[in-house]
Structure formats: C-alpha cells, structure tokens
Amino acid sequence: MRPVGDGWDGSEHVLAELDGPGIERDALLLAQRFDEALAAGAETRAVVLAATDWWQAAGVGIPVSLLYRQAVRRMAALTPRGFEAGLALATADPALLVVDGAGRYELADGVLLWVSQPRESLVDAAGRAVTPMAAVALATRALAGRHGGREAARAHLAHAVEGDDPDAAALARWYLTEIDLDEGGHGAARIAFERMVEEGHFAIAPRAILALAELESDAGRPAAEALLRRAIDCRHRLVTHPAARLLRDLRLQAEDEAGAINAGRIAFDCMVPFLAAFDGRVLAALLVRSGDAAAAERVLRQVIDLDDLFESGRAVADLARILAERGEYAEAERRINEALEWDFLHRADLQITMAGVFLARGDLTAARELLDKAEASDVPPGEEEMARLGFMRAHIAIALEDDRTAADIYTDLLGHLDPRTRQAAHELAVHAAELLMRGGPCSIPGVAPMLRHLMIEADTPVREWAAYGVGRIAEADGDTRLSGQAYRIAVCGADPDYAVRAAHRLAEAERAEHDRGLDSLFSVLEGEAVENVLGAIVPVGVLVMNSRHLDVLDQLRLVLRVHDACLRRIEAGDPRAGHIAFTLGMLHFEVVGSPAMAIEPWEIAAEYDDPDIKAAAAFKLGIAHACMSCPISAAQAFRRAIATENRDYAPRAAYLLGQLAEDLDDLPTAIDAYLRALATENPDIAHRAAFQLACLVHLDQPDDAELALQQIINDPEAPPETTGAAYAQLGRVYAEHGNRRLAQRFWRKGKRHTDTAVANAYAEERQKIGRVSKAAY
Numbered sequence: 001m002r003p004v005g006d007g008w009d010g011s012e013h014v015l016a017e018l019d020g021p022g023i024e025r026d027a028l029l030l031a032q033r034f035d036e037a038l039a040a041g042a043e044t045r046a047v048v049l050a051a052t053d054w055w056q057a058a059g060v061g062i063p064v065s066l067l068y069r070q071a072v073r074r075m076a077a078l079t080p081r082g083f084e085a086g087l088a089l090a091t092a093d094p095a096l097l098v099v100d101g102a103g104r105y106e107l108a109d110g111v112l113l114w115v116s117q118p119r120e121s122l123v124d125a126a127g128r129a130v131t132p133m134a135a136v137a138l139a140t141r142a143l144a145g146r147h148g149g150r151e152a153a154r155a156h157l158a159h160a161v162e163g164d165d166p167d168a169a170a171l172a173r174w175y176l177t178e179i180d181l182d183e184g185g186h187g188a189a190r191i192a193f194e195r196m197v198e199e200g201h202f203a204i205a206p207r208a209i210l211a212l213a214e215l216e217s218d219a220g221r222p223a224a225e226a227l228l229r230r231a232i233d234c235r236h237r238l239v240t241h242p243a244a245r246l247l248r249d250l251r252l253q254a255e256d257e258a259g260a261i262n263a264g265r266i267a268f269d270c271m272v273p274f275l276a277a278f279d280g281r282v283l284a285a286l287l288v289r290s291g292d293a294a295a296a297e298r299v300l301r302q303v304i305d306l307d308d309l310f311e312s313g314r315a316v317a318d319l320a321r322i323l324a325e326r327g328e329y330a331e332a333e334r335r336i337n338e339a340l341e342w343d344f345l346h347r348a349d350l351q352i353t354m355a356g357v358f359l360a361r362g363d364l365t366a367a368r369e370l371l372d373k374a375e376a377s378d379v380p381p382g383e384e385e386m387a388r389l390g391f392m393r394a395h396i397a398i399a400l401e402d403d404r405t406a407a408d409i410y411t412d413l414l415g416h417l418d419p420r421t422r423q424a425a426h427e428l429a430v431h432a433a434e435l436l437m438r439g440g441p442c443s444i445p446g447v448a449p450m451l452r453h454l455m456i457e458a459d460t461p462v463r464e465w466a467a468y469g470v471g472r473i474a475e476a477d478g479d480t481r482l483s484g485q486a487y488r489i490a491v492c493g494a495d496p497d498y499a500v501r502a503a504h505r506l507a508e509a510e511r512a513e514h515d516r517g518l519d520s521l522f523s524v525l526e527g528e529a530v531e532n533v534l535g536a537i538v539p540v541g542v543l544v545m546n547s548r549h550l551d552v553l554d555q556l557r558l559v560l561r562v563h564d565a566c567l568r569r570i571e572a573g574d575p576r577a578g579h580i581a582f583t584l585g586m587l588h589f590e591v592v593g594s595p596a597m598a599i600e601p602w603e604i605a606a607e608y609d610d611p612d613i614k615a616a617a618a619f620k621l622g623i624a625h626a627c628m629s630c631p632i633s634a635a636q637a638f639r640r641a642i643a644t645e646n647r648d649y650a651p652r653a654a655y656l657l658g659q660l661a662e663d664l665d666d667l668p669t670a671i672d673a674y675l676r677a678l679a680t681e682n683p684d685i686a687h688r689a690a691f692q693l694a695c696l697v698h699l700d701q702p703d704d705a706e707l708a709l710q711q712i713i714n715d716p717e718a719p720p721e722t723t724g725a726a727y728a729q730l731g732r733v734y735a736e737h738g739n740r741r742l743a744q745r746f747w748r749k750g751k752r753h754t755d756t757a758v759a760n761a762y763a764e765e766r767q768k769i770g771r772v773s774k775a776a777y
Helices: 011-017 023-039 042-058 064-074 080-091 132-143 150-162 166-182 186-199 205-218 223-233 240-253 257-269 276-290 293-305 312-325 329-340 347-360 364-375 383-399 403-414 419-439 445-457 462-476 480-491 496-507 511-526 533-546 552-571 577-592 595-606 611-627 631-643 649-663 667-679 686-697 702-714 720-736 740-751 756-769
Strands: 097-099 105-107
Touching (some): 042 097, 042 166, 064 132, 132 166, 150 166, 166 205, 186 205, 205 240, 257 276, 276 312, 347 364, 364 383, 383 445, 419 445, 419 462, 480 496, 480 511, 511 552, 533 552, 552 595, 595 611, 611 649, 631 649, 649 667, 667 686, 686 720, 702 720, 720 756
Antiparallel strands (some): 097 105
C-alpha cells in the first residue's frame, strides 16, 4: 500500500463510507487497484509502472508493442508470457488500463485524479531515474512544480536524451524545445518542431504541428488554420481540443460562423474535464447566432447534465431564453426555479433571466421586482448580465412610455467605460435588433441611442434597418441633417428593402439632403470600388423618379447617367457584369416603366455565364417584348428561358408562352407550351397550366379536360383561384356534352364552397363562361 506520507491515507476507509456506485467510488476503487498492482507480482508491477511512466511522459495511449518494451526496461527478466499475464491483470475489471480508439492502452478515467505514482517507483536508491522514460516522467513533474523546477527538469530530460530509449529521447527533445520556446527561443523552437513533424512520431508530431500552428497564429499568418486542421485530424488526446478551440476563435475573428461552429463542435465533443461545459456554452451561443436554436438547445441540455459548478447554471439561463423566445414560458420558468435551488453562485444571473421571461409575458411588475433583487444580490451579476439587466430596464421604460429613461440607459451601456460591458451591450443590441426587425422599421424615440450605435457598428442588414429608424426619428424631430445622413447610410447599404425605403424618404426630403443622397449613390455607381454597386442601381432610380425636386428632363438625364455608368462597368469587365445588367433592366422596367430601355441590359445578362441570371434575363426579355406588342420576339425569349431548364423561370416561361400562343390562335404551340409547364411539376405553375390546357381541349378531348380539372379540384395544394375556376370549367365540360345534371352539381359545389376565395373565383369564371349549350358534333 502507498505510504501515508505520499498523500494517501487509506482508500479502504473512504470506500467504506461511500454507498452505491458513483464517480468518487469508482475513482477510489481504481486507486486501490493501482496500489494492489504495485504490490502484486513483478510482471504486473512492471506493466502498470511502464504504462504510468508513458502516460505521464506522453499523455496518450501506448501501443502494446511499445508497452512491452517499456515493461522490459522496468523488469529485464520479463518474458512475453509474463507480460501477457501482467497485462491481463491490469485490464481486468475494474481495469487500470483501457484500450483507446486507436487500439492503444491508456490509464482508465479517474486514475490521474486520485492516484499519484510514488516518486520512489521512478528512481533508484541513488535517486537516478530507473529508465529513460521515468526520467521524462520526472521532468513533467518538475515542470508542473512538483519535485523540482525547470533546471531539475532539464537535468532529467538530458538524461533521457543521452539514454538508449529512442521514444524517451524523442519526448525529452519535445519538452526541451517547449522550455526553449517559453524562454524566447522562437526561431530554434520552430526548426525543432518542423523536424519533429518530419520524423512523424505518433505521440509527438501532432503536438509539434499544434505548436507550429500557435506560432503562426501569434504572428498573424494564415498558415495557422491549415496546421490546426491537420492537428485536429491527428486525433491526438492532447492536441485535438486546443487545436479546435484555437481554430474556433480564428474562424470567429474571420466572421466565418459556420467554420467556428464546426470547430466549436469538435472542441465540445472532446469533453475535456473542467472545460467541456464552457465549450458547450460557446457552441450553443454560436448556434443561436446562426439561427439553429434547436441544436443550441440540445447542446445546452448536455451542458446542464454535466453539473458544472460554473457553467451549468448559466446554461439553464441560456436555455430559458431560447424557450421564452419560443413562447414556452412555463417550461422556462420551471427550469430557472430548479436551478435557483442549487446554483447560488449565479442566482442574480438566473433572476435576470426570469425577469426576461416575465417581460416576454407582459408582467412588468414581476420583472422589475426580480431585477431589483438581482441588482442587490450578494454575488453581483457579471458584465454581460448587468448589460442584460440594463436592457430590460430600458424595455420596461419604453413600455411605460418613458423614452428619456430608456434612451439614458442605452446611452450609458453602449458608451460604458468598461470594454466588457460595452461589448456585451453591443451584442445585446444586435440581438434586440434582429428581433425588432421582424416587425419592420422602428421609430421609437427611446430606442434612438441603440439605433444610432447600430447604424455605425452593426453589419448588414441590421445597419440599414437601424439607419432607416434613425432617419425616421430624426425626421420627426425636425433634424434634417441627421435624417439625411441616416437615410444615406441606408440607401447606399446592402439591404435592398431599406435602400428603397430610404430612397423614397430622400425623394421627399429637403433639397440639400435630397442632393446629398443622389451624390452618395452616384459616387457608388461611378466610383472605383465595386462594393454595393448592385445595391445602388434601383434605389437611385427610385430617388430620381419619385423626386419632388426634379422635372421630367432632369429625371431622363439622370436615368441615362445611371444607364451609362452601368454599361461602362459592364464593358470594363466588372466581375458582376451579368448581375449589373440584369438589375439595370429591372430599373428600366419596374421603376422607370420603360420596357424598351430594359431590353439592351437584359440581352447582355441573357448571355452571361451565371445560369440563374441567364434564365431570369431571358424570361424578363419575353415579358418586355410582350409589353411592346412584339409576340415573335417574346416567344423567342421565352423559348430561351425554357431551354435553360431553370426550375424557377423555365416553368413560368412555358406558361406565358402558352398564353401568348393562345392569344395568337396558335393552339398547337399553346398546347405544347402548357404541357411543358405541366411536366415541370412546379407548384406555382403546374395547376394553372393544367387548367389552361383543359380549357383549350374541352371540346376535342373532353376526357382529358375532365381528368385535369378533377385533379385540380381534388388537390389541396392547388391555388384557390385555380380551384374555383376549375369547378366552373368542369361544369361547362359536362353541360357541353349533355350531362346537365352533373354540370349543375359541380357548379353548386363551386358556388357554395366553404373557402371564400374558391367561391369568388368560381363566380368570376362562371360569369366569363356565360350560357352553355350542348355542343354540336
């Protein structure tokens, strides 16, 4: 048994006090087994000590062949049969050694937490390491601050390097290089790490790859990420987790949300003790930000089940916020109340989260009481939760129409002297904006400081939404300068909706702000930069065509200026030439109302390499030619769109070609076009094509017409306007062929349909049909 003086006071006494299974009992059983193995036969002792030497030195599993060689160093007379016997005892239940995913032997979970290998087993009577691997193990202890320091570690490692064990020597060189790196020898360390990677030792090369990645990351070089991915792929116990964590952070800095989530998931799946819960909360936060609340919820439930002192209670708060946003207030409240019973460390944080649940339910009084309790807590909330508390107080103030108080709170938080509080407030502002955006523009005066902050600091589309809100508030306050500035940010941004909204506001603004808006848009269109060119084309048209300051000639002149600016970019080989041409066509057709001017840019876009742009432009060309009463050109354009087989535009082009041919009494072409549209099974087009086809063939092919109309009526996915018209046309088919009774039945069904839209569509179509007589054959 281990001597009491080495930190062990008799596990059998502790075991006697522990009832039933549990982590502590399992660990103590392993500790007892470890002592028994050291006191057992020489073979078992050699195997267990060899494995323990290696584990302390390398930190990963050991292949059985290497374990045998290390055990022989511990016991020179060890035979293969004796080794097998010792290994069998070490792996018997409860096992000291277990097989890892790579088929190597590692110490069972819990041994390192409860068992400290006696130093006496690592040294001989003279105090020298009994084996080179034991020397490395002694060095790791010295580096950890036990039994010596850095100089003692160097001495042990030098002994290992000079020994006859190549694995111990390789590990010793690794630790010596780490010491040199820590003392500032970056150049020499880099060379040494590169040599270790080339040597490819399974226990060392992955750590060297990670070390090189960290050097590259510290220097800000992009090679770090490739090295980190390579390190992760090694699946080394000591490498995967730190490599995944660093890669996650680098991807976050690069604003690659998907990459950060993938790396964060790897880090969390490692389930590293004391870090897994934090990794899980970071991963959940990333998933929430990406919009995958369901995956975030699953991760948070795992974190809660870890029973981590510092993170599980906070994970309950994170989960409760997800539940509350989903409307599951009772479940959120239940979860928080359960956590409040055991997590005293984060009581204030949980109270703030509960206040958020009450706010979502509209209970302002209960929410305010909880916020007061949280603020007066003996364990104050963290920076993030204090910022959240402030946002909730601002929310309450706005609900009570106290805009001044809300504005003061937002101003204080977003300009806070503490950078952590300021950053937390920024993230909360972005999240609040993402929720508020669902309701459209925001022009609440109390939110103005938050909107002004987001107008400058946020990304698309929050920036444009906030800028438009600032403009509306400033406009209402008579601050034309601020409103003009805000509208210019929105109109030149990347969000098309708020760009057009802002263009309409600038069209009505004072002349000075109106002109500044035009100048800003033309500086985008005619400048050297390519960013936001596409987004400026339609807004400038909206501003020009709706301006209260421009006459018709000014409007025409400015539209031609836009046209020429876009054509110059296209001719100069702009990488988005096809998109520019297509958008210019939309400007002429939708905003200016000139199909003729739209044809040239759409012809350019229809020749572009992008298949979606090519299909959309050909389809629009068909519509433009049809609007100009050029049916042959329209038909040619529609056929070009059909030939692209684009799933969105080809069915629509086929349907419109059918209608065009029908208007020209070209029934064979119309039937062929409708059949093409029907064959696409496009949910928006197929039912209408079937209806038109049935109307065309109702006299010559009544059975086909009847079948098509019946299918429309029986399909719950069919649009109500098509279903109602189908009732009218089916009755017509029956009446024309002498079955007046059946015709009346379907006409009554259409007229009395429970869906008002269907009934209205039936009435309209029935009126178009008029009186129906039996067909003469």
